[in-house]
Amino acid sequence: MTRSGYFWRLALSIVIDIADFTLGRIPVFGTVTDGVGTIVLFALWGPAGLVNAWELIDVTDQADGFIPTATFIALYVGWRQGIFGGGSRDVTPTSQDAP
Numbered sequence: 001m002t003r004s005g006y007f008w009r010l011a012l013s014i015v016i017d018i019a020d021f022t023l024g025r026i027p028v029f030g031t032v033t034d035g036v037g038t039i040v041l042f043a044l045w046g047p048a049g050l051v052n053a054w055e056l057i058d059v060t061d062q063a064d065g066f067i068p069t070a071t072f073i074a075l076y077v078g079w080r081q082g083i084f085g086g087g088s089r090d091v092t093p094t095s096q097d098a099p
Contacts, residue, residue, distance in 0.1 A: 013074040021065040030061030045077045
């Protein structure tokens with residue numbers, strides 16, 4: 001994924017969170033948008049996008065809008081891929097790390 005592609009996906013994730021915060025407070029409609037948001041985030045970010053499914057637990061659709069889950073997922077994936085700063089954040093040791 002290119003840097004510009006990442007930031008477009010990040011922007012879409014922020015839009016999903018804003019929609020969840022505003023329109024997602026409507027009962028039933030909020031639950032549907034949480035489900036659709038999970039599918040979209042899975043398409044954007046892969047398995048990490050499934051973390052958004054926790055928002056389906058809140059059947060009142062009132063509390064989950066205050067946690068920007070889609071943005072957190074995007075930032076996590078960007079961090080794991082090394083978009084912010086240095087290289088990849090892979091923690092597996094390499095032969096260069098051996099004494």
